[in-house]
Amino acid sequence: MAENPVLVLENIQHAYHRTLAVQGVSLSVRPGEVLAVTGPSGCGKSTLLHVAAGLIRPQSGTAYLFGQSLAATSDDDRARLRRSRLSLVLQFGQLVPELNGLDNVALPLLLEGHDPKEARKLASGWLERCGATELAEAEPAEMSGGQAQRVAVARALITGPQLILADEPTGSLDSSGGRQLLDLMLTEAHKAGAALVVVTHDNTVAARADREIHLLDGVIVSEAVLA
Ligand SMILES: Nc1ncnc2c1ncn2[C@@H]1O[C@H](COP(=O)(O)OP(=O)(O)OP(=O)(O)O)[C@@H](O)[C@H]1O
Numbered sequence: 001m002a003e004n005p006v007l008v009l010e011n012i013q014h015a016y017h018r019t020l021a022v023q024g025v026s027l028s029v030r031p032g033e034v035l036a037v038t039g040p041s042g043c044g045k046s047t048l049l050h051v052a053a054g055l056i057r058p059q060s061g062t063a064y065l066f067g068q069s070l071a072a073t074s075d076d077d078r079a080r081l082r083r084s085r086l087s088l089v090l091q092f093g094q095l096v097p098e099l100n101g102l103d104n105v106a107l108p109l110l111l112e113g114h115d116p117k118e119a120r121k122l123a124s125g126w127l128e129r130c131g132a133t134e135l136a137e138a139e140p141a142e143m144s145g146g147q148a149q150r151v152a153v154a155r156a157l158i159t160g161p162q163l164i165l166a167d168e169p170t171g172s173l174d175s176s177g178g179r180q181l182l183d184l185m186l187t188e189a190h191k192a193g194a195a196l197v198v199v200t201h202d203n204t205v206a207a208r209a210d211r212e213i214h215l216l217d218g219v220i221v222s223e224a225v226l227a
Pocket of ligand 1: 020
């Protein structure tokens with residue numbers, strides 16, 4: 001029997017004032033699947049990812065994470081779900097400005113009550129794997145966009161999530177740095193059996209996915225199975 005999807009979006013529609021950003025999008029993501037969401041700037045990719053993460057409540061349609069309707073969960077439950085089974089890599093890293101690189105990576109474990117020494121040891125290992133050892137003591141304000149993305153990816157991987165939602169996770173890195181970080185995300189997702197949904201402008205990133213959906217003006221206009 002096929003495994004249950006980790007993410008289902010049913011007929012999602014969302015507008016900001018008069019701008020219709022997403023118009024009736026439905027999709028489903030299987031465990032372990034890598035899905036690329038592509039399309040030109042402003043076509044609704046980030047909005048869709050934020051809906052999937054429960055950060056935006058869509059005006060209509062339903063999002064299900066791990067079989068649970070996000071509309072039916074409380075803010076606390078959504079936050080808990082995000083911490084335990086889902087990781088986000090948002091555009092520009094979105095690190096906690098008051099914490100250094102090491103504590104930003106350790107934070108999801110600290111919030112779950114892990115031993116701080118152990119959490120920081122694990123965080124240090126993830127920073128190293130993400131090529132960001134030298135950022136352990138740095139504050140986010142001192143980091144370049146690409147450095148913040150490395151730290152954000154380390155923070156996303158430390159919990160061993162079942163689903164990673166990533167918005168242009170390598171967009172601020174040069175092509176070789178971006179490729180390395182993407183390789184790491186794909187390898188770790190594969191090892192853990194995690195699904196990865198990656199929003200990208202970059203065709204070389206999309207080419208690494210199992211499936212690609214292409215959005216135009218908030219609508220899925222094409223879908224391709226790549227692997
Ligand atoms: N907070 C907001 N307030 C008003 N309009 C918004 C807001 N966020 C997005 N939009 C608009 O909604 C549409 C979709 O935006 P969205 O950021 O989802 O697209 P995108 O494909 O991710 O773009 P990009 O690739 O440039 O990040 C755009 O027309 C954008 O201007």
